[in-house]
Amino acid sequence: MSDLExxxxxLREFTAARDWDQFHSPxxxxxxxxxxxxxxxxxxxxxxxxxxxxLEDKPRxxxxxxxxxxxxxxxxxxxxxxxxxxxxxxxxxxxxERKYPVDKARxxxxxxxxx
Amino acid sequence: MSDLExxxxxLREFTAARDWDQFHSPxxxxxxxxxxxxxxxxxxxxxxxxxxxxLEDKPRxxxxxxxxxxxxxxxxxxxxxxxxxxxxxxxxxxxxERKYPVDKARxxxxxxxxx
Amino acid sequence: MSDLExxxxxLREFTAARDWDQFHSPxxxxxxxxxxxxxxxxxxxxxxxxxxxxLEDKPRxxxxxxxxxxxxxxxxxxxxxxxxxxxxxxxxxxxxERKYPVDKARxxxxxxxxx
Amino acid sequence: MSDLExxxxxLREFTAARDWDQFHSPxxxxxxxxxxxxxxxxxxxxxxxxxxxxLEDKPRxxxxxxxxxxxxxxxxxxxxxxxxxxxxxxxxxxxxERKYPVDKARxxxxxxxxx
Numbered sequence: 001m002s003d004l005e006x007x008x009x010x011l012r013e014f015t016a017a018r019d020w021d022q023f024h025s026p027x028x029x030x031x032x033x034x035x036x037x038x039x040x041x042x043x044x045x046x047x048x049x050x051x052x053x054x055l056e057d058k059p060r061x062x063x064x065x066x067x068x069x070x071x072x073x074x075x076x077x078x079x080x081x082x083x084x085x086x087x088x089x090x091x092x093x094x095x096x097e098r099k100y101p102v103d104k105a106r107x108x109x110x111x112x113x114x115x
Numbered sequence: 116m117s118d119l120e121x122x123x124x125x126l127r128e129f130t131a132a133r134d135w136d137q138f139h140s141p142x143x144x145x146x147x148x149x150x151x152x153x154x155x156x157x158x159x160x161x162x163x164x165x166x167x168x169x170l171e172d173k174p175r176x177x178x179x180x181x182x183x184x185x186x187x188x189x190x191x192x193x194x195x196x197x198x199x200x201x202x203x204x205x206x207x208x209x210x211x212e213r214k215y216p217v218d219k220a221r222x223x224x225x226x227x228x229x230x
Numbered sequence: 231m232s233d234l235e236x237x238x239x240x241l242r243e244f245t246a247a248r249d250w251d252q253f254h255s256p257x258x259x260x261x262x263x264x265x266x267x268x269x270x271x272x273x274x275x276x277x278x279x280x281x282x283x284x285l286e287d288k289p290r291x292x293x294x295x296x297x298x299x300x301x302x303x304x305x306x307x308x309x310x311x312x313x314x315x316x317x318x319x320x321x322x323x324x325x326x327e328r329k330y331p332v333d334k335a336r337x338x339x340x341x342x343x344x345x
Numbered sequence: 346m347s348d349l350e351x352x353x354x355x356l357r358e359f360t361a362a363r364d365w366d367q368f369h370s371p372x373x374x375x376x377x378x379x380x381x382x383x384x385x386x387x388x389x390x391x392x393x394x395x396x397x398x399x400l401e402d403k404p405r406x407x408x409x410x411x412x413x414x415x416x417x418x419x420x421x422x423x424x425x426x427x428x429x430x431x432x433x434x435x436x437x438x439x440x441x442e443r444k445y446p447v448d449k450a451r452x453x454x455x456x457x458x459x460x
Contacts (some may be wrong), residue, residue: 027167031275038268046454052142068207092183109391146390153383161339224276257397282372298437322413
């Protein structure tokens with residue numbers, strides 16, 4: 001069993017024990033995940049990029065906390081949809097390797113910023 | 116090596132090969148993660164909770180895609196911060212087990228909605 | 231002077247008096263706006279759609295607060311970009327009236343959910 | 346009638362004509378607003394703060410578009426909740442003037458980043 005599968009199982013038990021499955025529709029879990037990613041933004045919003053790369057203890061602990069929350073909701077959301085997040089992430093990364101060939105993508109964020 | 120560590124290594128290589136480390140400040144990666152979680156919201160925003168639990172093929176593929184993007188940026192963000200997302204998620208889940216004891220939390224989302 | 235212009239002026243003075251212009255790059259303001267919209271999600275994430283339409287006092291006050299925050303950051307962001315949000319909103323609404331003709335759009339969220 | 350009230354009325358008519366009130370629960374509108382604020386992040390995520398302050402035409406037009414979308418959903422959300430966004434924004438700004446007195450807040454984003 002992979003690490004994410006172990007967490008998935010623990011989260012199922014956590015949710016069932018509290019009778020919280022009624023709240024855990026994919027719609028609601030997507031909202032919770034986005035709300036946590038908003039809290040992650042708060043850690044970084046007034047910092048320069050340089051400051052964000054060398055966080056002090058307090059914002060660093062806050063970032064660790066929000067990263068945990070995002071991951072937990074992501075695992076839970078994927079579980080309610082019957083989606084394996086690792087399989088999808090591997091597929092997507094392989095897609096991106098084809099989509100952004102090294103020789104064309106080198107050093108430019110163009111394809112992103114061109115919108 | 117765990118599954119997330121393998122992806123972390125692949126993402127490091129992907130980024131370095133394209134000289135994209137210059138774009139991958141924690142601040143920017145937190146933004147990218149939040150933007151992807153916004154795309155996840157789009158999949159669900161006009162669906163009822165019931166509909167969100169039985170997605171048709173097209174929105175389901177879209178959800179899988181956005182879940183992959185969120186996970187990839189999460190791994191990358193944690194890596195640039197030197198944070199282990201699995202360690203943090205396990206710690207946070209243990210915290211939540213204490214914070215929401217089964218007998219008090221059963222069937223109520225109060226502690227959430229009380230804000 | 232419109233209501234939004236009056237708030238824009240007040241916000242300029244508020245920011246200048248605190249020497250906060252250094253933090254108010256469009257990038258940072260877009261992050262702050264998104265973080266506030268995440269807090270808005272938290273108000274609604276565990277409620278049913280029906281419950282969201284008849285909020286109790288506490289979540290209602292929280293929603294009012296977050297709506298205020300989003301609007302203030304939106305005005306400030308638009309100001310730093312030299313964009314008039316009212317002009318853009320009117321243009322976009324006119325675009326949408328053409329894009330979703332009444333006879334085709336009636337009662338369906340298809341164009342949204344088709345992604 | 347204020348500018349926002351005029352847009353509120355137009356949006357009511359736009360929604361009613363398409364029979365879209367059924368989709369416009371506050372919960373769904375909060376999701377749509379957050380999704381649009383995620384698209385706003387995409388415009389800025391790979392730009393430096395300096396670049397974000399002098400956008401080229403294409404990202405600038407994209408920013409204007411997303412600002413419009415956020416404002417339209419904000420007006421619509423506030424309307425379904427019976428909340429006046431201008432009243433709330435004025436109140437919140439007055440709160441902030443008290444909360445961040447000029448002499449203490451000058452030049453520091455501490456109170457934000459202290460979390």
